[in-house]
């Protein structure tokens with residue numbers, strides 16, 4: 075199946091030129107890159123004014139539509155057909171799908187796949203205090219990303235921000251926006267995203283993978299049938315934590331030992347609490363904070379996270395361990411100490427659930443699919459025979475290993491949805507020529523006075539779309555292999571588990587290296603598994619423990 079991108083309806087240049095004029099109706103300056111008036115002909119000026127007028131009218135119509143003033147909208151549009159088309163945006167799902175779906179499980183399905191079936195690839199919904207426009211087709215997602223601007227904004231995390239203000243902490247990557255976010259990001263990027271720099275972490279990751287294998291072996295031997303490793307996700311969670319902390323601090327915390335250090339357990343529990351409570355405190359009204367225990371627990375969880383990351387950072391800063399990420403952050407002198415602490419906390423937080431859950435799903439799917447498992451095993455053995463460990467450069471000769479991770483992330487994108495707020499003054503989306511939507515930069519919201527239009531990018535729905543992926547619910551790593559009879563071209567935005575663009579995941583390369591090394595070495599054993607259902611707790615995680623049987627290969 076080949077994907078043919080649909081043509082765009084409006085000439086982009088024209089739209090942006092006039093959009094600037096809408097923003098600054100009097101005196102567009104040279105810095106706006108709009109030609110000075112004396113250099114344009116009367117015809118061009120007239121055309122430009124007409125375009126400005128047209129765009130201003132459209133912006134007004136859109137904002138009217140989004141503020142639900144239907145009478146005025148109809149009067150302004152004057153066309154029933156067009157009104158109906160735009161109205162589809164306001165066909166809304168129930169108000170709090172989150173709470174309802176909690177009882178039935180699988181929030182991400184209700185939220186994106188089911189809604190896409192009901193409302194099409196674009197719909198509007200309320201998510202806690204947010205009024206959100208959901209986009210669930212790769213084409214629409216790509217259009218949002220293309221217009222995200224220089225400093226993309228994901229979503230407001232008012233409760234995270236409030237906590238940091240309360241404690242006088244720096245905001246950090248998740249909360250900061252604009253040039254301030256960019257400054258922190260440009261310091262973190264080089265040693266996290268450059269392939270050559272990330273390869274330097276290979277030896278330390280291999281040590282951690284070695285510990286994971288030992289842990290699996292000891293749990294297997296201890297089990298009743300001498301094959302089953304119970305709750306593998308919990309072990310992989312410790313692996314994720316040990317992996318990222320050994321990169322950041324270049325020291326081992328011992329998470330995969332029999333006796334887990336108390337502080338490590340505390341960090342893991344705090345991360346779990348913070349992520350679980352994050353949704354709850356966001357949804358509950360402010361007055362509940364003094365009545366219900368959630369806000370206090372949320373604050374406590376953050377206190378524990380920051381204190382532990384800070385404590386490790388302070389102890390290790392004194393040791394001046396050569397080459398570790400923390401040393402780099404402290405010595406580069408581009409971040410304040412507060413920013414270093416919050417960055418370390420966020421990297422630790424980002425690096426645990428994500429890699430561990432993806433690995434759990436990958437092992438689970440391989441365990442159910444003997445053919446994929448054998449193909450992977452053959453590939454690994456051909457590149458790294460015997461007990462040889464893969465090096466970073468070997469990975470380019472392991473396309474199937476990479477395809478397994480890609481397919482796992484397609485089926486279980488650990489972050490099932492992403493967000494973007496619009497930054498251009500006039501923002502449009504166009505779905506296959508038929509529907510054209512305009513969005514104002516700001517719109518009204520009953521909770522906050524005024525908000526930018528916020529888009530929810532439904533990764534999960536896009537990567538489960540049968541139009542993009544044949545038998546989308548089946549695990550088929552082959553679809554990602556170039557030249558394989560089962561492979562085919564996908565829309566480049568049909569599966570973007572790490573996000574794309576300048577605000578995409580900062581830990582992508584580290585996560586991939588950890589997952590490739592762990593999966594290749596664990597896969598040298600054979601396994602089988604019971605079934606389990608996905609669940610979401612801000613992140614997409616298994617709802618039941620995954621118990622795998624590990625049988626040593628002959």
Ligand code: HEM
Pocket residue numbers: 228247248259318420421422424425426428429432483487488489492493571572573574577578579580581582584585
């Ligand atoms: C399977 C592994 C992972 C997945 C699927 C994943 C996914 C994502 C996604 C979807 C985003 C949002 C990107 C956007 O807005 O466009 C993100 C952001 C982020 N991730 Fe990851 N991630 C993974 C691993 C990691 C690791 C290992 C780390 C830490 C080393 C990390 C740290 C972060 C941070 C700090 C951000 C915020 C970046 C920013 O706002 O500038 N992630 N991740």
